[in-house]
Amino acid sequence: MKVCFLLIFAIAVTTCTPEKKEASEKVSNLPEELEKTLLTVDFNGLQPYLNKTDNKTYIVNFWATWCKPCVEELPYFEQAGKKYRDQNVEVLLVSLDFPNQVEKQLKPFIEKNKLNSQVILLNDPDQNNWISKVDSSWTGAIPATLIYNNKKRTFYETSFTLETLENEINNFLKPLP
């Protein structure tokens, strides 16, 4: 059983890795040191991150440095990312900062707050085209968060507290009845 689990995990890891590499190639126009921490994608580039089928639970938070409620809840995502890492939970922070604010705002913000979670910059101004593809219920306001694993998928157009976030994560980690 354990071997089987390890095997699945190994497959999941190996299938994920090339995907990440592919996405990071798209940022060749960004400075080198940024490449390590920040990917820039359009919605097509983001989609694989919203539809992974491995055994992890993914928390995808849509935010921006200028969005006050987003910044307020960011520490909770960071804390949850650390706390639940051993339970196969991964946090992804999708920034909607304007591309011309990357150097002035986003990059300094990531450095100053020493963000541990992966940050991806979504640069796709054709919003009407992709908002519904993230979730049909999303009206387009941020903060917004998608939590999913291979059994369950829920979208939240709301702010979280550490407590409400952990409650939701626990719901996802609970074995289904």
Next chain:
Amino acid sequence: MKTSNLFSLFLVFALFASFGLKTSESGYKVGDAAKDFSLKNTDGKMVSLSQYKESKGFIIVFTCNTCPYSVAYEDRIIELDKKYKSKGYPVIAINPNNPAKSKGDSYDEMVIRAKKKGFTFPYLIDEGQKVYPVYGALKTPHVYLLNKENKVLKVAYIGAIDNNYSDAAAVTERYVEKAVDALLNKKTIDPNTTKAIGCGIKK
């Protein structure tokens, strides 16, 4: 008997469930009649839609001082007003944010912003946040195009201004312009609903 009881219980639940869904998506849909309001403009005067006897409708824009998307659209909102006021569809901008939660969106800051940008349209404060929930606005900017039909204001379009928030020059679809043009030419509005990224309204 027992099964029918269970069934009616189920019906009651289903009914509640559907009501529950309705309340979570409250606000106007295209085709709904829109309510008038009376809100304070940056010149200190109260503005309501009924004061505009000659207008054919309104471009209602929920927007604010502080949201970068709103700021990115300011010039385009001015252009909309300049283009369509004379054709009977003036812009009415409403700031829905609670100033206690977003200091840059206070009435005084609105007055400063309206002057600085030379707004050609009313910029109203939704004092007590009573109007935006009726419309169902959730973010800024969020457009509700209203059209007068037999003296009743009906919602004709809800959504984004165009399809590129970050670069006005790269816009390929001007949703609001297309919608007003369709009304002026008595054509069907397509699309009549779009989605836009925006800043959640500060409650």
